[in-house]
Amino acid sequence: MPPLPTTALTRIPGFRxxxxxxxxxxxxxxxxxxxLTLAVIDSTLSAGDLGLVLACELIPQLLLLPIGGVLADxxxxQRVAFAADLVRGLAQLGIGIALLNGSVNLLYLCVLSSVTGVGVAIGTPTVSPLVTxxxxxxxxxxxxxxxxxxxxxxxxAGPGIVGVMVITIxxxxxxxxxAALFLLAATTLGGLKVTRHERPAGHSTFRGDLxxxxxVVRSHRWFWTNLVGHGVSNLTAGVLATLGPLIAVRELGGDTSWVITYQCGMVGMLLGAYLAPRLPISRPLVATSLGGAAFALPLLTFAVPAPTAxxxxxxxxxxLGLGVLNTVWQTVIQQRFEPHTLARADSYDALLSFAARxxxxxxxxxxxxxxxxxxxxxxxxxLVGAGSLGxxxxxxxxxxxxVTPEETAPETVPAAAKTADSS
Incomplete structure (x- = not known):
């Protein structure tokens, strides 16, 4: 599937x-x-308190992601994305004002972190529908x-930007x-003029859509088996994120070893995402399976442990494999699910990832x-090698x-003749 030239992509109305x-x-x-971590430290709360605050953000995501998928379908x-980023922006603004006034406490942080988690659950499933x-x-x-x-x-860049902001302001x-970034994102996404996908005729209830x-997820064996494989990958990524720094500090010369390793990984992920449309990939799910299996490599080298290089x-x-995997996988989902079910399918993908790591x-x-x-x-x-290659x-x-444009059924592709819907 040859991609459009870069200039053509940036000229697509609404893409920028x-x-x-x-x-x-x-x-x-x-x-x-x-x-949040620095806020807890600044407020002299404990490590256990930090865990509770982070859990308060995660739990609504796990509970509400499928509901977010229904809303986005x-x-x-663009209206759901607007609401999600608006909610998150107001929650972060509330935390910031409390910190500036010196009135923040554990309960306050937990409540606003929960609100943030709700925003994540609502907003995450909107990405693929907006792309399509x-x-x-x-x-x-x-x-x-x-x-x-x-x-x-x-x-x-995120952690470094926070560090600079905390030191300077x-x-x-x-x-x-x-909060300002979230509110600006809400305004930007909410103003998108997008093709309105037609839903099947007939009345449906929220519970019925859920x-x-x-x-829909169960009916596609290739999809739910890949979700399981991706869940295993995210679980093992959590294992490496915990044990990798410990091994680096104790056996490989200190923090610098892990920082170098981590930054090399981030460069690889960026390169993978960049290269994905430029590689001669004819069997996308073979490529994603190989990309997922590559995560076994650092797990084995840290088990030795091998030198930092x-x-x-x-x-x-x-x-790099993960960068290719994510890009190709999202494209496959957007091709293989009908527009009116796409957000719900994507929500289960995110749900398993959010839970496993x-x-x-x-x-x-x-x-x-x-x-x-x-x-x-x-x-x-x-586990990750067998789960991916299996x-x-x-x-x-x-x-x-x-799927090529010629092979795609008309109802699964936005038709230019349909009426654009804006917020």
């Missing part, structure tokens, strides 16, 4: 606005965890590459600026204390190709 809005929203999202996605509503079929792989690249930049003002979303190279390859973070250290770091890392490597046993995974 979509890219700008998503970049602002993602950057603000990446600022929140570090800012029933309503214009704005970007023509033949340009979506490149569009997802752009979005993946900016997401990677936000992940790399204080932690309270850092939340105010984060049940239908689960049925080897760990860095392994993590670079793993994250914290589980890996929570389990890695306690289990390693009993079995040793090497055993946990080797088992994680076997997907190739499915015929539909091995044979699936990108």
């Amino acid at each position: 606005r979509l890219l700008t809005g998503r970049t602002l929203s993602m950057l603000a999202t990446c600022l929140v965890p570090t800012a 029933r309503l214009p996605p 509503a704005v970007v023509p079929h033949e340009a979506r792989l490149r569009a997802n590459s752009y979005l993946g690249t900016t997401r990677g930049i936000a992940l790399v 204080g932690v309270g003002w850092s939340f105010v600026l984060t 049940a239908e979303g689960w049925q 080897v760990n860095s190279a392994a993590y670079f390859v793993a994250m 914290p589980l890996g973070l929570a389990l890695a250290a306690p289990v390693a204390a009993t079995t040793g770091n090497a055993a946990v890392l080797v088992v994680a490597a076997v 997907l190739l046993a499915l015929r539909e995974v091995r044979t699936m190709r990108f």
